Amino acid sequence: MLKLKVNEIDIEIEEGLTVLQACEQAGFEIPRFCYHEKLSIAGNCRMCLVEIEKSPKPIASCAMPATEGMNIKTNTSKVEKARKGVMEFLLANHPLDCPVCDQGGECDLQDQSMFYGIDKSRYKENKRYVPEKYMGPLIKTQMTRCIHCTRCIRFATEVAGVPELGAIGRGEDMQITTYLEKSMESELSANVIDLCPVGALTSKPYVFEARPWELKKTETIDVMDAVGSNIRVDTYGWEVKRILPRINEDINEEWISDKSRYACDGLQNQRLDTPYIKKDGIFKKSSWEEAYEIISKKIYSTSSDEIAGLTGDLTNMETLFITKDFFSKTIKSSNLDSRAEHLFVNNDERSNYLFNSKINGIEESDFILLIGSNPRYEATMVNARIRKSYLKNNTEVFSIGDVGNLTYPYNVLKNTTEIIKEIVEDKHEVSKKIKNSKKPIIIIGQSLLKLDSANYVIEKIKEFLKKNNKINTDWNAFNILSNNASTVGSYDLNILSSKGKNNKVLKGIEHKKFKILFLLGLDEIHFKKNNEFIVYMGSHGDKGAEISDVILPGAAYTEQDGFFTNLEGKIQKAYKASYPPGEAKEDWVIINELASKIKSKELYKNKDELEKSMMNYLKITSSEKNNNNFENFNFVNEKINLNEIDYYYSNVIARSSKTMSRCRQEKIKFKDTGTEV
Amino acid sequence: MSIKKISKEQPENFNFSEENLKITEKILSNYPNDKKQSAVMALLYLAQRQNDNWIPLAAMKHIAKFLNMPYIKVFEVATFYSMYNLTPVGKHFIQICTTTPCMLRGAYKLVDICKRKISEEQNTLSKDKNCSWTEVECLGACVNAPMMQINDDYYEDLDEKMTEKIIDQILSDIKPKPGSYRGRINTEPENNRQTLMDLKNA
Numbered sequence: 084m085l086k087l088k089v090n091e092i093d094i095e096i097e098e099g100l101t102v103l104q105a106c107e108q109a110g111f112e113i114p115r116f117c118y119h120e121k122l123s124i125a126g127n128c129r130m131c132l133v134e135i136e137k138s139p140k141p142i143a144s145c146a147m148p149a150t151e152g153m154n155i156k157t158n159t160s161k162v163e164k165a166r167k168g169v170m171e172f173l174l175a176n177h178p179l180d181c182p183v184c185d186q187g188g189e190c191d192l193q194d195q196s197m198f199y200g201i202d203k204s205r206y207k208e209n210k211r212y213v214p215e216k217y218m219g220p221l222i223k224t225q226m227t228r229c230i231h232c233t234r235c236i237r238f239a240t241e242v243a244g245v246p247e248l249g250a251i252g253r254g255e256d257m258q259i260t261t262y263l264e265k266s267m268e269s270e271l272s273a274n275v276i277d278l279c280p281v282g283a284l285t286s287k288p289y290v291f292e293a294r295p296w297e298l299k300k301t302e303t304i305d306v307m308d309a310v311g312s313n314i315r316v317d318t319y320g321w322e323v324k325r326i327l328p329r330i331n332e333d334i335n336e337e338w339i340s341d342k343s344r345y346a347c348d349g350l351q352n353q354r355l356d357t358p359y360i361k362k363d364g365i366f367k368k369s370s371w372e373e374a375y376e377i378i379s380k381k382i383y384s385t386s387s388d389e390i391a392g393l394t395g396d397l398t399n400m401e402t403l404f405i406t407k408d409f410f411s412k413t414i415k416s417s418n419l420d421s422r423a424e425h426l427f428v429n430n431d432e433r434s435n436y437l438f439n440s441k442i443n444g445i446e447e448s449d450f451i452l453l454i455g456s457n458p459r460y461e462a463t464m465v466n467a468r469i470r471k472s473y474l475k476n477n478t479e480v481f482s483i484g485d486v487g488n489l490t491y492p493y494n495v496l497k498n499t500t501e502i503i504k505e506i507v508e509d510k511h512e513v514s515k516k517i518k519n520s521k522k523p524i525i526i527i528g529q530s531l532l533k534l535d536s537a538n539y540v541i542e543k544i545k546e547f548l549k550k551n552n553k554i555n556t557d558w559n560a561f562n563i564l565s566n567n568a569s570t571v572g573s574y575d576l577n578i579l580s581s582k583g584k585n586n587k588v589l590k591g592i593e594h595k596k597f598k599i600l601f602l603l604g605l606d607e608i609h610f611k612k613n614n615e616f617i618v619y620m621g622s623h624g625d626k627g628a629e630i631s632d633v634i635l636p637g638a639a640y641t642e643q644d645g646f647f648t649n650l651e652g653k654i655q656k657a658y659k660a661s662y663p664p665g666e667a668k669e670d671w672v673i674i675n676e677l678a679s680k681i682k683s684k685e686l687y688k689n690k691d692e693l694e695k696s697m698m699n700y701l702k703i704t705s706s707e708k709n710n711n712n713f714e715n716f717n718f719v720n721e722k723i724n725l726n727e728i729d730y731y732y733s734n735v736i737a738r739s740s741k742t743m744s745r746c747r748q749e750k751i752k753f754k755d756t757g758t759e760v
Numbered sequence: 761m762s763i764k765k766i767s768k769e770q771p772e773n774f775n776f777s778e779e780n781l782k783i784t785e786k787i788l789s790n791y792p793n794d795k796k797q798s799a800v801m802a803l804l805y806l807a808q809r810q811n812d813n814w815i816p817l818a819a820m821k822h823i824a825k826f827l828n829m830p831y832i833k834v835f836e837v838a839t840f841y842s843m844y845n846l847t848p849v850g851k852h853f854i855q856i857c858t859t860t861p862c863m864l865r866g867a868y869k870l871v872d873i874c875k876r877k878i879s880e881e882q883n884t885l886s887k888d889k890n891c892s893w894t895e896v897e898c899l900g901a902c903v904n905a906p907m908m909q910i911n912d913d914y915y916e917d918l919d920e921k922m923t924e925k926i927i928d929q930i931l932s933d934i935k936p937k938p939g940s941y942r943g944r945i946n947t948e949p950e951n952n953r954q955t956l957m958d959l960k961n962a
Contacts, residue, residue: 246830246832246833247830247832248832249830249832249833249835249836250836251763251835251836251839251840252763252764252839252840253839253840256763258763261832262830262831262832262835263817
């Protein structure tokens with residue numbers, strides 16, 4: 084611990100901190116542009132000048148290590164004069180176009196010039212002009228406003244791992260650009276918009292949409308992948324204008340992926356706003372009454388084991404739970420499944436389908452093995468953590484099968500289950516590496532769970548890890564990487580028609596067993612429609628609605644309160660930021676009303692009752708532990724082929740989003756501009 | 761000075777000549793294994809010499825791959841330094857010093873000759889595309905002002921007549937003799953040296 088003084092206040096700080104951090108700990112805010120907690124130190128904006136005793140000149144506090152006995156002063160007239168000088172230089176070439184700048188109202192330069200700016204300019208010369216740069220469909224540039232803090236360059240090189248941004252030229256002519264103005268190929272690219280302290284990099288889809296003070300801000304959870312990034316949804320009336328990240332060090336730090344941020348314009352397109360009934364192959368608008376009437380009549384005339392249901396990838400846990408009740412109490416059918424494919428799951432123990440090492444734990448890891456997974460597209464934030472771990476601990480990464488550029492180097496193993504067999508039987512060099520590693524991580528992706536040997540692989544890997552004490556009270560090296568926001572929640576709620584790889588509902592559909600099929604927000608259709616009467620409930624007119632007979636318009640994730648459990652098993656609540664369009668209703672209300680129509684008794688009186696009942700259920704199931712882990716399983720030598728992931732088109736909201744379409748187009752025509760190794 | 765423009769006409773490919781490949785090996789051996797990227801400046805210079813005094817984008821890409829660096833990082837270096845040319849400057853690249861000592865000794869007369877003989881504007885190629893000229897800041901030969909640099913050689917103690925002769929030779933592909941054009945050895949006084957008489961090569 085170091086003892087030092089800030090403005091005559093004695094404080095004790097840890098070693099290795101900078102003067103700026105010491106001042107923050109003492110409670111004094113230091114203005115800054117280039118410094119950022121999550122990035123390396125550049126020290127080039129000079130805004131953070133402070134006075135240190137015995138030093139003749141003011142010192143840039145962000146780049147100065149704090150030492151024992153320092154006497155730092157942040158509020159002297161000398162400091163203020165120095166900062167005013169820096170600010171005047173920054174403003175010399177900065178255009179005074181705040182009224183037409185999208186950053187206005189949340190601009191660091193604007194805010195700080197309120198304290199350190201002088202009221203009129205002494206600069207009479209012409210201001211510098213910098214041509215705009217093309218940086219892709221997400222980032223709008225106005226480079227004349229750039230103050231060369233280089234945050235964006237450091238973010239791209241360090242966090243995103245795509246060294247495509249750079250500063251060309253020098254002195255007054257320095258310009259930030261990508262190599263020959265190609266767009267940035269990263270799923271984290273739009274974070275540079277948040278990082279930019281001025282209006283040089285602003286959001287292209289949000290251009291001139293609204294001012295920050297006009298927007299209603301709701302803190303909620305993202306559902307684009309299973310990570311459950313913390314976000315803030317900004318709405319103007321009904322419309323979701325933009326989505327920004329919220330800091331959560333355990334999950335997304337302070338970044339979010341481009342899909343989480345920009346799929347929100349999909350919430351305005353392709354929306355189902357009124358119930359529809361298909362008559363003679365054409366959808367006709369109808370009332371809720373009519374729709375309920377048709378469904379309940381159909382249910383009366385069908386025996387309960389001929390009714391099945393599949394739930395979707397964006398469904399919240401309340402809806403899942405009330406659907407489960409609807410099936411078990413109202414219809415009395417057990418044909419409900421949350422998997423859109425034949426996917427292996429054994430939910431006897433929670434650790435069988437969770438990311439047990441935790442996202443935060445990746446940072447401590449020194450060895451990572453990826454099996455049938457491409458974390459860059461399946462869970463972008465997890466991939467960013469792996470890269471951070473690689474930078475911090477020089478973590479060795481192995482992948483079974485070549486999965487393309489992951490933004491960090493990794494060793495490729497042959498993509499067969501034979502290799503996994505060798506590893507778990509201690510015959511492979513990787514086995515030694517796992518044993519020697521203090522905190523290894525093995526990540527199993529969805530592509531592996533589709534294989535016949537999924538059960539074998541999972542059990543054997545667990546056995547191997549347990550034998551070598553890699554699964555203990557402090558550390559669990561076994562991880563499953565779920566792809567969808569609802570996956571873990573539905574396993575927790577036991578929305579499965581059968582354990583193991585076979586999905587009983589899908590099998591039934593293949594054998595034409597069912598007469599009524601409920602699709603609850605399910606648009607990943609992996610089956611062929613036969614003669615079933617399909618009821619689709621969901622927010623968007625997509626693949627599910629297309630094949631259905633009755634459409635019940637539901638709400639999207641920003642339009643209803645709901646819980647989501649992320650891939651590491653953390654339960655988080657998403658809050659209502661907007662309301663469902665037209666006549667659409669919240670999902671749980673629809674199921675409840677349908678239940679009361681059929682049985683003339685509603686399942687739950689209100690949302691609170693539903694929530695309490697669900698939490699109770701989760702508590703009970705988590706305390707029930709049954710360890711019948713073993714089913715019969717055989718080894719099959721198979722190829723592990725990675726699921727092709729259409730990153731920008733992975734769910735209904737993204738598919739309806741124009742911005743995502745543009746990103747996808749850009750990606751298709753993209754040529755690699757970084758180093759091709 | 762403004763930001764460097766990139767030539768619109770770019771060759772498709774660039775590869776180091778065999779001779780230069782040997783030199784690159786020597787350059788690379790100066791740096792430790794994990795710091796090979798430090799060789800970027802030397803390699804850019806080598807590429808510039810090989811390619812008639814300018815660096816095409818293909819060469820930057822080639823060097824980036826050669827040193828396992830992102831393209832943009834090589835591009836940053838190449839745009840930062842004024843002595844890397846990113847547009848064609850001709851086989852004979854003439855740089856005339858116009859900083860104060862040279863200017864006082866008549867550097868602008870040299871400039872006028874270049875304007876007349878090579879091209880009206882600086883940084884533009886002559887008619888046969890073999891030659892261009894530019895004004896530069898001090899080249900460190902103030903004692904022998906005025907002077908100009910043609911490719912690697914200094915031509916010093918010039919006047920109009922001599923300059924015209926040199927440029928005529930250059931334009932007809934003859935390499936004039938470098939050094940002082942008033943018969944001096946290096947920067948010795950004109951009427952022979954008065955001190956350090958016992959040293960041969962002072």
